[in-house]
Amino acid sequence: MNTGDGPASDSGADLVLQSISKRFGDYLAVDELDLTIPAGSFFALLGPSGCGKTTTLRMVAGLEQPTGGRIMIGGKDVTSTKAFQRPVNTVFQNYALFPHLSVLENVAFGLKRRKVRDAEAQAKDALTLVELSHLSARRPAQLSGGQQQRVALARAIVNRPAVLLLDEPLGALDMKLRRQMQVELKNIQADVGLTFVHVTHDQEEAMTMADCVAVMNAGKVEQMGAPAELYELPKTTFVANFLGKSNLMPGAVTEDLGSDIAVNVQGNRLVVPKNRTTQQTGEVIVGVRPEKIVVLDSSHEASPRSNAITGAKVIDVSFTGVSTEYLVEVPGIGRLGVFRQNLGGAEVRLGDQVTLAWQPEHSFGLDGEQDTSAGADEEAV
Structure with missing residues (x-):
């Protein structure tokens, strides 16, 4: 849906938020947020419900007025301008197409309202871009959910906004179509070169589509x-838990090994590279992703340079097709998760005593005072 009929742009523009805040009574929804989103990038705001991401998007769109701070688009302060005056368009989850208009008329609506001379030709080009030109005469009710989503996208893109805002645009689609549309959206963004800002609570969606x-x-x-950077090297327990799954184990630094530190985690000596930890002395939380861990039965030993945790017991085994997920109990540490690709070989069974091993370079270290459960129970898909 268009947030207005603001001036069109030939290319994307930088979006800069300077100390943006938003209060609803006593509730602080957005707290002095600073963001710089480069022109032409595909940017994702990811977080659980209530984190402030949709409120931020609505302030950029001009649908909410900030309590404090400034919004700059292409170097121009738009903080006090109305929604229809901004070079911004928004695609919402419900698409908001006009049911009585054809697909072509829906896409051309904003252009004709602004009395653009070649509105219909531009609308046809936009439908070609989203591969729906053959359905231009149909009404929205005659389209699938994915097709309606693409019409809404074409209607927004045809106005050539400086910034295109996507508010959970794939949330109403089934899983298979959502995955397909993730790839298509990314390709369309690369083709048109606009600045996309995508709001989502779906971690896989953000990581699949966004540059940042x-x-x-x-x-x-x-x-x-970058998605890979956040996943491989989270800086907080919230990010480690919300973006995928992590095993987080509190411990204390016992040795300075030059480029590494050694951490005592319930009698297990774990090595963490210094460039992969936010803290190098005192209390530290050692983290490792489940797929980085190898499960070794009693007939195998960990290599000398591996981090290893012994005395673990397998308490659950879940076959998921491409992999098997193990839940193991470690005395003094608690429950840890392991993902193992199904490549054949010896199986680990329920009740087995095992050793968990991984390379030190797959470890990361966090501030020991953080809550290891932060982000773990938040809404994520």
Whole structure:
């Protein structure tokens, strides 16, 4: 849906949020948020419900007025401008297509309202871009959910906004179609070169589509960076737990090994590279992703340079097709998860005593005072 009929742009533009805040009575929804989103990038705001991501998007769109701070688009302060005056368009989850208009008329609506001379030709080009030109005469009710989503996207893109806002645009689609549309959206963004800002609570969706992801929590950005960077090297327990799954184990630094530190976790000596930890002395939380761990039965030993935890007991085995997920209990540490690709070989069974091993370079270290459960129970798909 268009948030207005603001001036069109030939290309994407930088979006800069400077100390943006938003209060609803006593509730602080967005807390002095600073963001710079480069022109032409595909940016994702990722977080659980209530973290402030949709409120942030609505302030950029002009649908909410900030309590404080500034919004800049292409170097121009738009904080006080109305929604229809901004070079911004929004695609919402419910698409908001006009049911009485054809697909072509829906896409051309904003252009004709602004009395653009070649509105219909531009609308046809936009439908070609989203591969729906053959359905231009149909009404929205005659389209599938995925097709309606693409019409809404074409209607927004045809206005050539400086910034295109996507508010959970794939949330109403089934899983298979959602995955397909993730790839198509990314390809369309690359073709048109506009600045896309995508709001979602779906971690896989953000990581699949975005060049850069900002993980939001309680009105603030916990961490921002490329998807692989956030996943491989989270800086907080919230990011480690919300973006995928992590095994987090509190311990204490016992040795300085030059480029590494050694951490005592319930009698297990675990090595963490210094460039992969936010803290190098005192209390530290050692983290490792489940797929980085190898499960070794009693007939195998961990290599000398591996991090290893002994005395683990398998308490659950879940076959998921491409992999098997193990839940193991470790005395003094608790329950840890392991993902193992189904490549054949010896099976680990329920009740087995095992050793968990992984390479030190797959470890990461976090501030020992953080809550190891932060982000683990938040809404995620």
